[in-house]
Amino acid sequence: MDDTVKQLNNINNLNEVKQYKCSKCDTSFSYDRYLKVHMRIHTGEKPYQCSICDKTFSQNGTLTRHMRVHTMEKPYQCNQCDNYFPFKINLIRHMRTHIGVRPYQCSHCDKAFLCKGTLKKHIRIHTGEMPYKCQQCDKAFTQNNNLITHMRIHTGERPYKCSNCDKTFITSSHFKSHTRIHTGERPYRCSKCSVTFTDKRGLKRHLRIHTGKYHINNASEIKLTLNYRHTRK
Known part of the structure; x- marks a missing residue:
């Protein structure tokens, strides 16, 4: 449910007279304008469109918050460090890193998470659920973002x-x-040593040299291995 609708419901609860009732559900409101806003949940109407991208929203407030994605505006500051965030929920989740709270515990393993959405995605590792399926091939994914990235293989899109x-x-x-x-x-x-890398994958491959569990795949890895062994002598 949209944050604005939640706020309207909270305001509505403070009033005794609720004469405007939704014809689709049991929710009732004290003012007609609140009911009109609520009805967009059922009709799917999204009259507020972003001027930069194609996204549309049912609430003007939601559009205002969305615009921060484009403007990079970050009005919420952490009082423990120098980090800024575009949305209040991002700040709340971030604050948990300072106090060490990870309230969402996996029931299958010992892992805990800062937000419910991350836990939901993690659970799919245990259940094997892969709800996001490619329409071009047989591949399926646990997250929608992974499907979007995969689709670029078919479309040829390379946006970066x-x-x-x-x-x-x-x-x-x-x-x-x-x-x-x-x-x-x-x-x-x-x-273990002073070698540095541009990405995490390079570091991960390198660490196998120290553990002895590595498989050399190409000439560059052979060169890296030989150079490392040479410096150790």
Whole structure:
């Protein structure tokens, strides 16, 4: 339910006279304008459209909050650190990292999560549920975002373009890793030695050298392995 509708319901509860009743459900309201807003839940009407993208909303307040995605406005500041957030719910979830609260516990394992949505996605690992299915092939996914990314293989869409060269990428993670080639940033450091990497995958492959559990797949990994062994002598 939209936050604005929830607020209207809360306001409505403070009033004794509720003469405007929804014909679709048992909810009633003190004012006709509140009922009109509520009815959009049933009709699917979304009269408020974003001027930057194609998304539409049933509430003007929801559109206002959505616009922060485009404007990068972040009015909610954490009083424990320098982080800012576009939505209050993001700040609430972030605050749990400071106080160590992870209220959503998995019933299948010991993992706990900051928000209910993340727990719901995690549960699918245990249940094997993959509700998001590709219409072009037989692949299915646990998350809608993964399906959206996968569909770019079929459509050929590569929305992430490097401003330093002509390369384009399907995922933002691959794009970010690539840009570090230009900036020289190597944020992933091995805890066993001084070797650094542009992405987490490179670090993960490297760590197998220390554990002895590695399989060399290509020439670059052979070179990395030989260089590491040479520096150890």
